[in-house]
Each structure stands twice: as C-alpha cells, then as structure tokens.
Amino acid sequence: xxxxxxxxxxxxxxxxxxxxxxxxxxxxxxxxxxxxxxxxxxxxxxxxxxxxxxxxxxxxxxxxxxxxxxxxxxxxxxxxxxxxxxxxxxxxxxxxxxxxxxxxxxxxxxxxxxxxxxxxxxxxxxxxxxxxxxxxxxxxxxxxxxxxxxxxxxxxxxxxxxxxxxxxxxxxxxxxxxxxxxxxxxxxxxxxxxxxxxxxxxxxxxxxxxxxxxxxxxxxxxxxxxxxxxxxxxxxxxxxxxxxxxxxxxxxxxxxxxxxxxxxxxxxxxxxxxxxxxxxxxxxxxxxxxxxxxxxxxxxxxxxxxxxxxxxxxxxxxxxxxxxxxxxxxxxxxxxxxxxxxxxxxxxxxxxxxxxxxxxxxxxxxxxxxxxxxxxxxxxxxxxxxxxxxxxxxxxxxxxxxxxxxxxxxxxxxxxxxxxxxxxxxxxxxxxxxxxxxxxxxxxxxxxxxxxxxxxxxxxxxxxxxxxxxxxxxxxxxxxxxxxxxxxxxxxxxxxxxxxxxxxxxxxxxxxxxxxxxxxxxxxxxxxxxxxxxxxxxxxxxxxxxxxxxxxxxxxxxxxxxxxxxxxxxxxxxxxxxxxxxxxxxxxxxxxxxxxxxxxxxxxxxxxxxxx
Numbered sequence: 001x002x003x004x005x006x007x008x009x010x011x012x013x014x015x016x017x018x019x020x021x022x023x024x025x026x027x028x029x030x031x032x033x034x035x036x037x038x039x040x041x042x043x044x045x046x047x048x049x050x051x052x053x054x055x056x057x058x059x060x061x062x063x064x065x066x067x068x069x070x071x072x073x074x075x076x077x078x079x080x081x082x083x084x085x086x087x088x089x090x091x092x093x094x095x096x097x098x099x100x101x102x103x104x105x106x107x108x109x110x111x112x113x114x115x116x117x118x119x120x121x122x123x124x125x126x127x128x129x130x131x132x133x134x135x136x137x138x139x140x141x142x143x144x145x146x147x148x149x150x151x152x153x154x155x156x157x158x159x160x161x162x163x164x165x166x167x168x169x170x171x172x173x174x175x176x177x178x179x180x181x182x183x184x185x186x187x188x189x190x191x192x193x194x195x196x197x198x199x200x201x202x203x204x205x206x207x208x209x210x211x212x213x214x215x216x217x218x219x220x221x222x223x224x225x226x227x228x229x230x231x232x233x234x235x236x237x238x239x240x241x242x243x244x245x246x247x248x249x250x251x252x253x254x255x256x257x258x259x260x261x262x263x264x265x266x267x268x269x270x271x272x273x274x275x276x277x278x279x280x281x282x283x284x285x286x287x288x289x290x291x292x293x294x295x296x297x298x299x300x301x302x303x304x305x306x307x308x309x310x311x312x313x314x315x316x317x318x319x320x321x322x323x324x325x326x327x328x329x330x331x332x333x334x335x336x337x338x339x340x341x342x343x344x345x346x347x348x349x350x351x352x353x354x355x356x357x358x359x360x361x362x363x364x365x366x367x368x369x370x371x372x373x374x375x376x377x378x379x380x381x382x383x384x385x386x387x388x389x390x391x392x393x394x395x396x397x398x399x400x401x402x403x404x405x406x407x408x409x410x411x412x413x414x415x416x417x418x419x420x421x422x423x424x425x426x427x428x429x430x431x432x433x434x435x436x437x438x439x440x441x442x443x444x445x446x447x448x449x450x451x452x453x454x455x456x457x458x459x460x461x462x463x464x465x466x467x468x469x470x471x472x473x474x475x476x477x478x479x480x481x482x483x484x485x486x487x488x489x490x491x492x493x494x495x496x497x498x499x500x501x502x503x504x505x506x507x508x509x510x511x512x513x514x515x516x517x518x519x520x521x522x523x524x525x526x527x528x529x530x531x532x533x534x535x536x537x538x539x540x541x542x543x544x545x546x547x548x549x550x551x552x553x554x555x556x557x558x559x560x561x562x563x564x565x566x567x568x569x570x571x572x573x574x575x576x577x578x579x580x581x582x583x584x585x586x587x588x589x590x591x592x593x594x595x596x597x598x599x600x601x602x603x604x605x606x607x608x609x610x611x612x
Contacts, residue, residue, distance in 0.1 A: 431592020
C-alpha cells in the first residue's frame with residue numbers, strides 16, 4: 001500500500017505504504033527497447049468502483065498447497081510488484097511507504113557485479129535536477145552499467161549494513177553476536193546520525209513494481225535480470241528502453257535489498273535512456289519511481305505528470321501520481337487521481353492505492369472490499385503476495401490478528417521471501433501473544449534484511465522481553481538503524497520522517513525534533529503531523545504539540561499509534577478526559593500496536609483512573 005509506511009516508501013502505516021511507500025512502481029512494463037503504446041490495452045479487469053467479481057480468495061491453507069513457483073521479488077516502504085504489468089515507485093511511507101524483499105541480500109551486488117562496482121555519490125542534494133544528477137550519464141556505457149567507482153564499497157556505512165546482511169544469510173547467530181563489532185566500524189566513520197525506523201509501525205508495502213519488463217519479472221531473480229540487461233546493453237548500448245528498464249531494476253534492487261547506494265546507478269541509467277530518446281515515457285516513469293524511492297515526492301509528481309503527457313495510460317505513472325499526492329498530504333487530489341487511474345487502468349496496482357486513499361479517510365470497509373477484489377483478480381505470485389499483505393496490514397491495524405496472520409500466510413505461500421509479509425507476520429504474532437515466535441521470526445528478517453523498520457521492531461521486542469542482555473541487543477539494533485540511515489542520506493534519500501520517529505523514542509530527541517520540523521516544512525501529511533507532535537512531546541513542548549496531534553487524527557485514519565500519541569500529549573497538557581478517550585481508543589482499536597507503546601498507554605490509563 002502506498003506508505004502507510006512503513007514510512008519505509010513512501011510512508012504508510014509505514015507499514016511506508018508504500019513506500020512506499022513504501023514506496024512511499026506500477027504500470028505496464030514493456031520489453032527492453034519496446035515503447036508502451038499511448039492507448040489503453042484491452043482489459044477485462046473490473047474497476048475498483050464496481051462490485052467485486054471473480055473467484056473468492058482461497059483460504060491460506062489451500063493457497064499454500066497450490067502456490068506457484070518462481071514468485072518474483074518485490075519492492076517494500078512509498079511500492080510492490082504486479083506480475084508482467086508492474087511498476088516501481090518507492091517506498092515510504094503509502095506507498096506506506098519504503099520496502100519489499102528480494103531473494104538475495106545487499107552484499108551480493110547486481111548480478112555479476114561486486115560491491116566495488118557501486119558508484120559513490122557525495123552526501124546531500126535532492127533527487128531530480130541536482131548537480132549530481134547533471135553529472136549522471138556522462139560516463140561511458142560500461143560505467144553507467146555499474147563498473148566505476150570503488151568508494152562506496154569501502155564506505156564503512158555500506159560495509160556495516162552489508163556485512164550484517166551477508167552474515168545473517170550464512171549464520172543468523174553470527175550476525176547477531178557480531179552486530180556490535182560491525183556497528184563500531186560504522187560509528188567510527190564519523191558520519192552516523194540518528195536513523196529511521198518505521199512510519200506508523202510497519203514496513204511500507206511497496207506497490208507492485210511494473211517497472212520491469214515481462215521477461216525480467218518471470219525470472220524471480222532481480223540480480224540475474226540485471227546481469228542479463230547489462231549484457232544486452234553492452235551489445236546494444238543505444239537501446240533506450242533497455243536503459244530505462246535497467247534504471248527501474250536498480251530502483252527495485254535498492255529497495256528490496258535495503259541498499260540505497262544502488263540509486264546513483266539507477267539515476268545514470270535513466271538519464272542515459274532520456275539522452276537517447278528524450279521524453280520517452282518508460283524513463284520518465286522511472287524518474288518518478290526513483291524520486292519516490294528517495295522520498296522526493298515533489299519530483300515524483302513532476303515526473304509522473306510528464307510521463308502522462310506522453311502516455312496517459314501508463315499504469316506506472318498513474319500509480320506513482322497517486323503515491324506522490326498522498327505523500328504530499330494532498331488527499332483530495334489523491335482521491336481524484338485514484339478515480340482517474342481506476343477509469344484508465346483498473347488493476348492490482350491501482351486497486352491497492354484506491355484502497356489506501358479510502359483507508360486514510362477512515363473508510364475501512366471500502367478499503368477491504370477493494371483489496372479483496374484486487375486479490376480475486378490477482379494471478380501472478382507477486383500480486384498475490386502484495387495484495388494479501390495489504391489485507392494483512394489492514395486487519396492488523398484494526399486489531400484482528402487472526403485474520404492478519406491468515407493473510408500473511410497466503411502471501412508467504414505465494415512468495416516465501418516477501419519482506420512485508422515476513423515482518424507483518426512477526427508483528428501480528430507479537431500482538432497476538434506469541435512473543436517467542438515473533439522474536440524468532442523478526443530476528444530472521446533482520447538477519448537477512450537489516451532495514452530500519454524490522455531493526456526498530458526487533459529492538460522493541462527485546463526491550464519488552466527484558467531478559468538478561470536484551471537491553472544491549474536492543475541498543476545494537478537501534479545503532480544499526482543509524483548506520484543504514486547515514487548510508488541512505490549519502491545517496492540522496494530523504495530520511496527525516498524515519499529519523500524523527502526513531503530518534504524520538506530511541507535516540508537524540510533534539511535531532512528528532514529537527515528532522516520532524518524539516519519534514520513538516522516539505523509536506524503536511526497525517527504522518528508528518530504525528531511525527532512532529534511526538535517529537536515536540538518528547539522534548540517537553542506539549543502545548544505546541546497538541547494541534548499537530550489533533551491534525552494527525554483529523555482525517556479519520558484508524559491508526560492506534562496516532563491515537564496513543566494524541567492521548568499522551570493531552571494528558572501532559574491537562575486534558576484528562578480527552579486523554580482517557582484517545583488512549584482507550586488506541587487500545588481498543590489495536591491493543592498490540594507497539595510492544596512498548598501499548599504498555600505505556602495502559603500505565604497512563606491506570607494513572608488516569610481507568611482500570612485496564
């Protein structure tokens with residue numbers, strides 16, 4: 001879903017929606033070198049506004065028995081993947097939100113490429129028309145394919161994140177016990193800042209990534225696909241469609257592997273495509289996806305609009321446009337954009353965004369209906385995993401953990417490596433009382449994919465258990481978030497929202513407030529309002545925080561963390577009746593919304609004379 005956010009994507013509930021979304025990513029992919037026609041394709045897909053049709057979703061158990069093999073890897077955070085017609089826009093936060101999961105880890109590189117093939121960029125700057133971007137594409141085709149620059153390979157921040165990931169793949173315990181040493185490497189680099197965790201409590205489900213061509217999606221291995229594209233482009237360096245597909249593949253790889261150092265490669269490949277064929281819609285849609293992945297939603301909107309001028313039926317651009325408007329807090333415009341997309345290109349990528357726009361307004365019934373309709377029309381394993389996870393997140397947000405676990409089981413039957421489902425399952429297990437399984441499964445997620453959302457959740461699970469050594473383990477997780485965040489910043493990813501949320505509870509409170517104010521200056525969403533309110537609260541500025549807390553809950557979005565934050569701020573400002581109302585509402589809606597937050601909400605209610 002478009003980040004709910006986990007900001008991780010655009011944001012979403014973090015989960016970014018995605019990125020998405022989650023990312024803060026969707027559209028019709030076409031084979032390398034083939035342009036997408038400017039007319040709608042024949043389709044029998046029902047619209048989101050029509051009654052659901054098609055076969056009813058099968059139970060998770062049945063799905064597990066018949067799950068197709070070869071499920072493709074998916075994006076996470078502002079977006080996710082949709083079979084042969086996928087797209088890719090990030091990640092936070094609704095594209096709540098920022099992340100998905102691939103079959104390999106960041107340490108493996110792009111196919112045949114090694115870590116030294118990553119091209120470094122200087123820290124700072126915006127995605128889009130930046131100085132660094134102006135330089136992109138000026139090298140030789142081989143450099144743009146990823147053969148230049150050894151700096152990032154030796155950057156301690158990259159080393160810290162990748163070595164943790166690689167160690168986890170070989171031996172999870174080795175990764176966990178070696179975490180402190182790896183963090184020391186990163187911290188001595190002198191560029192570590194307070195990092196991000198999740199937006200609203202989860203990894204953003206990245207909407208289906210239609211950025212890749214049908215041939216690439218059938219392989220299920222993003223690294224192998226990139227290697228094949230690189231080989232093709234060495235022989236056909238003027239294939240602008242191939243360069244556009246490669247750029248989008250790098251965006252996908254960066255998000256699925258939690259490795260933002262891939263974004264400069266994506267930037268160069270997309271620029272190369274536009275140099276060869278100015279205004280080609282594939283590359284413009286790729287620029288929208290890249291901007292969204294970096295949480296640069298103004299540019300994501302700009303490039304989505306530019307794509308639609310060339311191809312009004314680009315599913316990728318239609319979806320990216322919804323994501324960008326959601327992440328900019330322009331909810332009325334996002335609703336209109338969802339209606340337009342539903343008319344032009346009804347399908348899984350559009351349905352999931354349509355659902356999220358309704359969820360943000362508190363219309364859970366419509367969101368659920370549309371997602372169920374999307375699942376009924378989904379055929380590709382990636383689509384099944386993506387939509388099932390979206391349904392799982394929706395159920396988790398409403399405190400229906402049994403239903404959430406059923407949806408996650410179906411998602412994992414379709415794609416056993418799908419990160420948002422793996423993370424969501426662990427969260428639901430923790431909320432449902434199976435904390436041992438939650439810890440075990442979240443440790444497995446972090447061992448393979450050390451991304452901010454899972455790292456913070458694992459740290460809080462350790463704190464909640466509070467066995468011998470757990471506090472130290474929790475600190476290790478939070479410190480590794482800092483290393484990842486520094487790496488993201490160095491590659492022009494805006495992580496202020498993530499920083500504000502993570503630092504407020506687990507880091508430098510002054511830094512949390514700085515980051516929250518910076519993000520609020522860029523966009524006014526319910527997620528940024530909540531982050532600013534909470535950052536002000538932890539800094540003792542509750543009177544200033546209260547209007548933002550009220551604004552975060554004003555749309556009707558049913559988010560327990562938002563209600564908890566508002567209740568705590570109301571209690572601090574002497575509004576005890578309102579505090580009781582919102583703290584109670586948070587626990588009634590989703591009593592396991594946070595391992596630590598739920599416990600604090602109960603303590604506050606007890607102090608307010610409410611027995612729970």
